Amino acid sequence: MPKKVAMTGNVAVANAMRQINPDVCAAYPITPSTEIVQQFSNFVADGIVDTVLVTVESEHSAMSACIGACAAGGRVMNATSANGLALMWEMLYIASGNRLPIILSCVNRALSAPINIHGDHSDSMGARDSGWIQLYAENAQEAYDNTIMAPRIGEHFDVRLPVMSCMDGFIISHSIENIELLDDKQVKDFIGPYKSNVPTLLDINNPVTMGALHLQDYYIESKRQQHEAMKKAKKVVIDVGKEYGKFSGRTYGLFEEYKLKDADIALVVLNSAAGTAKVVVDELRKQGIKAGLLKPRLFRPFPYLEVANALKNCTAVCVMDRADSFGGAGGPLFTEVRSALYDLPARPLMINKIYGLGGRDLGLEDVRKVYRELVKLAESGKAAKLYEYITVRD
Amino acid sequence: MAVIKLKELSEKEDRLTGGHRMCAGCGAPIVVRQMLLAIDEPVVIANATGCLEVATTIYPYTAWKMPWIHSAFENAAATIAGVESMYRSLKQQKKLPVDKDIKFIAFGGDGGTYDIGLQSLSGALERGHNFMYVCYDNGAYMNTGIQRSSSTPFGADTTTSPAGKAIPGKQQNRKDLTKICVAHNIPYAAQASPHNWKDLMEKTRKAMSLEGAKFMNVIAPCNRGWRTQTNDAIMLSKLAVNTCFWPLYEVEYGVTTVNYAPKKNRRPIVEWLKPQGRFKHLFKPGNEWMLAKFQEYVDDQWRAVVKLHNEAHPADQIDPEEGKTW
Missing domain, CATH: 3.40.50.970 (Thiamin diphosphate (ThDP)-binding fold, Pyr/PP domains)
Structure with missing residues (x-):
């Protein structure tokens, strides 16, 4: 047993x-x-x-x-x-x-x-x-x-x-x-x-x-x-x-979708930070904001068709990377997800946040801020910054 | 241990076939064939990156009639340690595909052993895996084009220690790898040479009969790197021994035995250096000090190993100076 x-x-x-x-x-x-x-x-x-x-x-x-x-x-x-x-x-x-x-x-x-x-x-x-x-x-x-x-x-x-x-x-x-x-x-x-x-x-x-x-x-x-x-x-x-x-009793797939089916805005985030993000998704849902989350489980091979399909109805998506690809067009998860969405007839707006390097804590307020930015992005259609560090001293 | 008879050997099949693509006159395949001929049991081999690996397994061909693996340059000892560990595990669990006594050997050149593979070798010796590591020592990174290694002799002209106007070749003496392996207190460590096939094969057989980690360092002349003729390998390995550059000795459970002491035929080091193009500049006027330094190093090394032998064998004393007539 x-x-x-x-x-x-x-x-x-x-x-x-x-x-x-x-x-x-x-x-x-x-x-x-x-x-x-x-x-x-x-x-x-x-x-x-x-x-x-x-x-x-x-x-x-x-x-x-x-x-x-x-x-x-x-x-x-x-x-x-x-x-x-x-x-x-x-x-x-x-x-x-x-x-x-x-x-x-x-x-x-x-x-x-x-x-x-x-x-x-x-x-x-x-x-x-x-x-x-x-x-x-x-x-x-x-x-x-x-x-x-x-x-x-x-x-x-x-x-x-x-x-x-x-x-x-x-x-x-x-x-x-x-x-x-x-x-x-x-x-x-x-x-x-x-x-x-x-x-x-x-x-x-x-x-x-x-x-x-x-x-x-x-x-x-x-x-x-x-x-x-x-x-x-x-x-x-x-x-x-x-x-x-x-x-x-625990079935696993390529990734976990958390309240993503009808979401307007979504985060894509790996590992433990997804747990923090789920709490924020629940808060936002209570406020009537259609927030969701995609937590990849399988990163190699990257299920790009399935990821694109899961995110296709979102207006704005933020990919959170706990690693940088110095000099790249965003963190490693971001470039995968962004590339996966390229073939969609209508693509979500996308931004990338590099967070939590070296174990820097990612708090609820940090995630709330990201979702607030996604709300604005979905309304304005214009990203202030494509790719930036958060949870960092300026 | 059975006495090695030429007739029996002539009837055994080579485990490294002809048609491999090592250079004509290379010492390494001679060493490998002699050693494998001496073993009756099945053998699994791990090969470090190097001439022996590259030239014998150009896909889709292989010259090996036995299980063989190459993974990388610096890790033949760790790789064979993994193979041997799986053997022990499956044997204990009665899950072996073929229930036979299998022997394990790692082959590496001096670059893959003295230098980049030293850590992996030391770890495997210390853990006491039941295997033998064989270094075929040609005294430089021959596969990449004759770069100096820590086994390269003093004075040698290599592509990274060229005999230039300001610096006349390699300025350091060799690392004594055999001594480093002996310091691991393994059951058996030895130096051998392909010209003395009987000694090489007997040592191989003895090593294989002992439980635990074994090490053999075997000189393997490289005519490309040594700048010699293609039919010089056996002559030069014999001279390496008779000049005492490469003493034949073994250390069995801590007891050092010199297996061959040149008596009437001990030769000055210049006789080994002279035929080799890599030492040509040592014979130029003004570089006499290099020849003297080389001879002094050889004498010191030889006296040191003879001393260990004499301490271990009171009834069989060797005079290190015997036969020295120059």
Whole structure:
């Protein structure tokens, strides 16, 4: 039977890992993800899981060991944050390029410099082109649920890609929430045994060469296959989300629409800030303002057709980014959403706010201000600024 | 351990096939073939980025008749550590696809081992994965076009330590990687050379019979980088040993044994340097100090390893100066 428990986001993810019982976990400590592997180490030390834990000397080696382990033919998990993810960068591309369905729990944290340990999305947004499927979570429950769905998505024979499951550092990783843990057997039955559709390194009767040199004559075909696999991931995410809902009672799709169906104005925001925004949406609805919210869950592959369809009736939309793309035409989420809306016959007016970098709090009043600006924008049809920082000293 | 017999070896199949695209006369594939011939068990290989990796696996071809993975340059040790960890996990859970004893080897050049891969190697040795790391040491980044590495000998002319008018080649002595690996207190670390195939293969077999992390450093002449002839690899690896530039020794559970001490045939270092174009400038008037410095370094290194041998083997003493007639 599922049970209600109070735990931090990190402990919830560690418990998802316990229930998944991966064959190998290779990881290196970094705030704020450390606690996941720390908790998981206890499960290993107490013999609760079958996992071989490889306590490597760096995140680069963590992902390298995950690559070797997954290529050897088994389920592999790992957790990191910020600079740890940045140190893995090279290996992220190699994991996806070799089509290895490794699961990484990314506890979002700001990248240095200046050094900072708190939550923003500069780490995972920087990895958005690395060929990993990316799932985002508003709270500990979603982080737990996404972690359990991740192997089913990445290991699907139509996909075979690594999956990054993200949640906000400290705000979610270190806050205690009430969540529902599934029964161990439910998880075991849901994820099933690890299977591979290609020979693995330990299959010595079918020797395989992995990571061969692809020159001008083959490289682009290899990348094209990766591209197609990523496209197919969208349907798998939907199917797995539905199947998960059947026994957990929590169905997941590509994104969450909160009072969006009839909304005139809407925010698009990832992760924990969506919880804050929902409170403001409720306030505004009471005042008769048709405000709504779109919270992306799947960022890679980005479901641009579905996002465009969900926002098509809005007059004005603000995309909130907890990461900057310095010198770009807006933050990383903004450029995706704005591009998604380009083909609509009538496009909503759009603005972009960069908020909460380095864990700067986003309060209710900050969100109210954004919605007030959207009301004005919808009336005037003219944005004062396309792209600006909020929650910042001027 | 069974004695290695040439007849038996001649009947074994090469695990690295001919038709790979390494340069003619390259020492690395000789080293790899000899070592793999010495092992009877199935082997899984992780290969660091470098000549050996690039030239043997140009898709859609592969020269490897065994499971093989390349992931990146600096992480062959971490990659094979992952493979070996999965092997242990699946074995414990009785989930192995083929239930056999499998051996694990990582191959890397000196750039991928002494320099960019040192951290990953150190971590894997410290954690004690059951594998062997083999560095095929040709003394520079040959794959990218002969840039100096921390294994490049003193004085060598490389494309990033050129013998110029103001600076005559590489100004530092080599890093002693074998000693660094020994300092990890692993069960086995050794230096070997392809000219002495028996010693190389016996060491490989011994290493594979021991549980835990093993390291072998094997000299692998590169005629492109050393500026020599394509039929010089074996002659130069033999001279490297007979000049004591590359002592053949092993450290088994902390006990150092020098496997070969040149007695009547110990040669001055100039005999190894002279045929190599990368040391040409050392023989120009005014650079005599470089030859003297090189010889002094070789003598010091040799005396140091002989001292360790003599301390460990009271009944088998070696005179480091024996055969030194110059």
